[in-house]
Amino acid sequence: MRLIQEPSAMQQLARRWQRRGIRIAFVPTMGYLHEGHLSLIRVARRHAGPRGKVVVSIYVNPTQFGPHEDFTRYPRDLNRDLQLCRAEGVDAVFAPDDQAMYPGLSEGRYSTYVVEEKLSNLMEGASRPGHFRGVTTIVAKLFHLVLPDIAVFGAKDWQQVTIIRRMVADLNFPVRIVVAPTVREPDGLAMSSRNTYLTPEERQQATILFRAIQFARNRVRQRPTPAGQLRRAVARLVASQPSARLDYVAFFDSDTLQPVHTVQPGTHMALAVFIGKTRLIDNDRL
Template identity: 75%
Template sequence: MRVIRQPGVMQRLARRWQREGVRIGFVPTMGYLHEGHLSLVQVARRAVGRSGRVVVSIYVNPTQFGPGEDLDRYPRDLPRDLRLCREAGVDVVFAPDDQSMYPGLPEGRYSTYVVEEQLSRSMEGAARPGHFRGVTTVVAKLFHLVLPDVAVFGAKDWQQAAVIRRMVDNLNFPVRILVAPTVREPDGLAMSSRNAYLNPDERRQATVLFEAIQLARQKVRSGPKPARQLKQDVARLVASRPRARLDYVEFFDSDTLEPVPQVRPGTHMALAVFVGNTRLIDNAKL
């Protein structure tokens, strides 16, 4: 396995692979890898085959964090990440630094961003202004550097995947986007690098996100329910956990992300909850 730090080196290698007809699978991450990330690596490997190359990027992207968010304390453990990637059969880890990805950013000389203006407005976009501008910008840059045939994202970040798909379609990126299922702990909590922030009591209460999804599923089995009523039910459930605070819950069309007034099986649900000081997200099709 090769570790590459410089964007130019990554792009030259990817161009060489292209010339040789080698398929490239790509998994962008912010590191602190867990089984969910490794499942994306497996999907990428199946997509490109044994003769293809799988690239994992490890980069905590500063432009997708807002003021007061957890950029500085976001968990990092590159040696462990490299070991996991090696064991998973990754061919290249691309781990750039801020200066190489955003030259001149602290001095105000970096001023080019990619913005999706429709799907990114609601939910995470409303709760974290500027977040998706950072996501689309860094993913566009990574696509230009890694030149993947296939890129794999996790369904846990459903809105992010939808925004990336729209960007790829609108800007004619020659890459196929695959969205792999959310990987969960035995008690239902979606795997996330931010779970590391939780103390034991908070970890127990964090299952409320999955319990809310299960509650909504159970409610709509008997027929369509008003979204307003289900939002109230979810809010009451979250409020029953002392350390939990609901940020938002939405019911929407899986493809368009448009909110729906009536919720039925097949409607998508997403929510964000603060557990202590840790903000967690989850989603699922009901």
């Protein structure tokens, strides 16, 4: 397994693979890998095929964090991540630093961004202004450097996946986006690197996100429900946990992300909840 830290070296390697007709499957991550990430790597390996290459990027992207978010304390452990990637048969890990990816950012000289202007204004985009500008910019840069045929993302970040698909279509990236299912703990909590922030008591309360999805799913199986009514019911359920504070809950079309007025089986649901100081997200089709 190769560890690559220079963008030019990553691109040169990818070009050599391309010239040899080798398929590249790519998994972009912010590191501190868990079973959810490893499941994406396994999906990438299946799509790459026996002759293909799997590349994992490990980079905590500063431009997708707001000024009061957790960029500086986001968990990092590159050596551990490299061991996990090696055990999964990853061919190359691309782990650049900020200066390599955003030359002059700290001095205010970096000024080029990729912006999706419609889907990014909803849900996470409304709660975290500028977040998706950072996401689309770094993913576009990584696509240019890794030159993947296939990129694998997790369904846990459904809005992100939808925005990246739109970017790929609108900007003619020659990349096929593959979405892998959310991986959950036995009690339903979606796996996330941020789960490590939770105290034992908060960890128990964090299951309220998945329980809220299950509650909504059971409700609409009985009868279609007005979105406002269901939103209020979910808010009451979340408020039953002393450490939980609802940021938003949304009911929408899976493909367009447009809100629906009536929630029924097949509607997509997403929510963000603060558990103590830790902000967690989850989503699923009802």
